[in-house]
Amino acid sequence: MTSGDTIFAVASGFGRAGIAVIRISGPGTEAALHALVRGPAPPPRRASLRRLHHPVTGEVLDQALVLRMAAPGSFTGEDQAELHIHGGLAVRSAVLRALSSLPGLRAAEPGEFTRRAFLNGRMDLSAVEGLADLIDAETEAQRRQALRQLEGALANKVDDWRDRLADALALAEAGLDFTDEADVSHAASSEAAAIFHAVRLEIEDELARSSRAERLREGFVAVIAGPPNAGKSTLLNALARREVAIVSPHPGTTRDAIEVRCDLDGLPVTFVDTAGLREAADPVEGEGIARARRHARGADLVLWLVAPDAVADGESFGPVPVLNVATKSDLADRPPSADLAVSARTGDGIGRLVEAVRERAEAVLAGAGDAVVTRERHRKALEEVVSALSRAEAAQAVGHEELAAEDLRLALRALGRVTGRVDVEEILDRIFGQFCIGK
Ligand SMILES: Nc1nc2c(ncn2[C@@H]2O[C@H](COP(=O)(O)OP(=O)(O)OP(=O)(O)O)[C@@H](O)[C@H]2O)c(=O)[nH]1
Numbered sequence: 206m207t208s209g210d211t212i213f214a215v216a217s218g219f220g221r222a223g224i225a226v227i228r229i230s231g232p233g234t235e236a237a238l239h240a241l242v243r244g245p246a247p248p249p250r251r252a253s254l255r256r257l258h259h260p261v262t263g264e265v266l267d268q269a270l271v272l273r274m275a276a277p278g279s280f281t282g283e284d285q286a287e288l289h290i291h292g293g294l295a296v297r298s299a300v301l302r303a304l305s306s307l308p309g310l311r312a313a314e315p316g317e318f319t320r321r322a323f324l325n326g327r328m329d330l331s332a333v334e335g336l337a338d339l340i341d342a343e344t345e346a347q348r349r350q351a352l353r354q355l356e357g358a359l360a361n362k363v364d365d366w367r368d369r370l371a372d373a374l375a376l377a378e379a380g381l382d383f384t385d386e387a388d389v390s391h392a393a394s395s396e397a398a399a400i401f402h403a404v405r406l407e408i409e410d411e412l413a414r415s416s417r418a419e420r421l422r423e424g425f426v427a428v429i430a431g432p433p434n435a436g437k438s439t440l441l442n443a444l445a446r447r448e449v450a451i452v453s454p455h456p457g458t459t460r461d462a463i464e465v466r467c468d469l470d471g472l473p474v475t476f477v478d479t480a481g482l483r484e485a486a487d488p489v490e491g492e493g494i495a496r497a498r499r500h501a502r503g504a505d506l507v508l509w510l511v512a513p514d515a516v517a518d519g520e521s522f523g524p525v526p527v528l529n530v531a532t533k534s535d536l537a538d539r540p541p542s543a544d545l546a547v548s549a550r551t552g553d554g555i556g557r558l559v560e561a562v563r564e565r566a567e568a569v570l571a572g573a574g575d576a577v578v579t580r581e582r583h584r585k586a587l588e589e590v591v592s593a594l595s596r597a598e599a600a601q602a603v604g605h606e607e608l609a610a611e612d613l614r615l616a617l618r619a620l621g622r623v624t625g626r627v628d629v630e631e632i633l634d635r636i637f638g639q640f641c642i643g644k
């Protein structure tokens with residue numbers, strides 16, 4: 206399956222670079238190469254050095270390494286080529302203009318290459334999402350998780366569940382066909398029940414692990430909270446090793462929450478600096494304080510900071526664990542109530558604080574690397590499967606074989622949505638919209 210258009214885009218990053226890669230995909234690829242190199246298109250799967258010309262004026266635009274992949278053995282499954290050109294902005298735009306001038310060629314939309322790969326059966330939807338995550342991965346743990354997904358960790362499980370449920374459905378339907386032969390009917394339907402019961406337990410097991418995996422994608426969140434002037438923004442800057450937040454001796458300096466993503470030995474942790482908590486007269490500060498409390502209640506961990514000169518009542522943030530951190534340890538000894546003491550000024554204790562946060566992040570994210578359900582979209586679909594299977598079991602237990610078969614069909618359809626084997630149009634735009642041009 207190919208669409209008529211041939212698309213092209215810069216696949217490497219923006220800005221000056223030694224080399225830029227332009228991708229071309231579609232039925233007009235070979236003709237486009239022919240026009241650019243003024244001769245036969247280079248043979249597939251062989252890197253060939255060629256001069257690129259403007260197809261109309263004949264002007265030489267650049268020397269390029271040309272790679273051609275013939276359908277269906279390419280990323281998109283279509284005829285495809287890569288032009289490795291020199292990365293200057295002028296070279297890039299000259300080659301792009303030359304491509305635009307060719308009939309049937311147009312610039313690709315965001316995610317369009319990957320969309321074609323999906324439509325041509327080169328990857329399933331969960332692999333598409335894995336690819337998006339791999340491009341965005343910032344830490345080792347995220348990279349490994351995304352790669353597992355791209356390589357089909359979820360798709361393989363889903364395919365296995367689908368096969369078994371399809372068998373169960375066939376058995377259930379056989380049971381319905383043989384209702385006049387009670388033995389056959391009974392044996393078939395209890396075999397079917399055993400299958401969908403086992404599948405349901407396996408899916409529930411995966412769902413139980415999924416919240417950790419989703420967390421690994423999004424990162425562990427540690428919110429820095431405390432009374433005004435506790436040194437929250439100073440600590441954030443020390444953790445980020447740059448001046449992200451404004452520091453001043455005036456209480457009430459920070460209003461908006463400021464997030465910094467960190468890589469703590471391969472684990473993704475987001476630190477959030479917030480407005481100092483107090484009764485505020487100023488409505489803007491009051492809004493900042495309301496946001497601070499919301500952030501803290503949604504966090505994985507609150508770092509509760511108190512300076513030696515401040516008297517502060519502790520606050521509770523629901524079930525979120527709190528680490529009590531005494532700040533400005535260069536000014537005073539650590540009070541007994543604190544778990545840790547730090548000085549952002551001298552750097553004292555910062556390493557121990559980072560280690561404490563890392564340990565907690567590790568505990569929360571442990572095992573996330575093996576989980577295969579990494580997104581809300583997967584979780585929602587699998588929850589639907591579980592409830593359809595529970596209904597099927599209940600129906601079957603009271604002899605409503607037809608209802609059980611209907612629920613099995615619903616379960617199969619919901620499973621199909623994870624990998625995109627059924628009615629996917631409505632989710633396609635959302636997924637491919639996350640990609641940038643050239644992917
Ligand atoms: N001696 C010393 N002073 C510090 C330390 N950390 C922060 N300060 C000072 O404490 C004051 C307040 O620091 P901030 O980081 O702005 O405090 P904050 O908690 O973000 O304050 P608000 O945003 O207003 O709630 C500033 O004058 C900092 O220079 C420290 O480790 N030692």
Ligand SMILES: [K+]
Pocket residue numbers: 433434452453454455456457458459
């Ligand atoms: K301040």
Ligand SMILES: [Mg+2]
Pocket residue numbers: 437438439450451452458459478479481
């Ligand atoms: Mg601050």
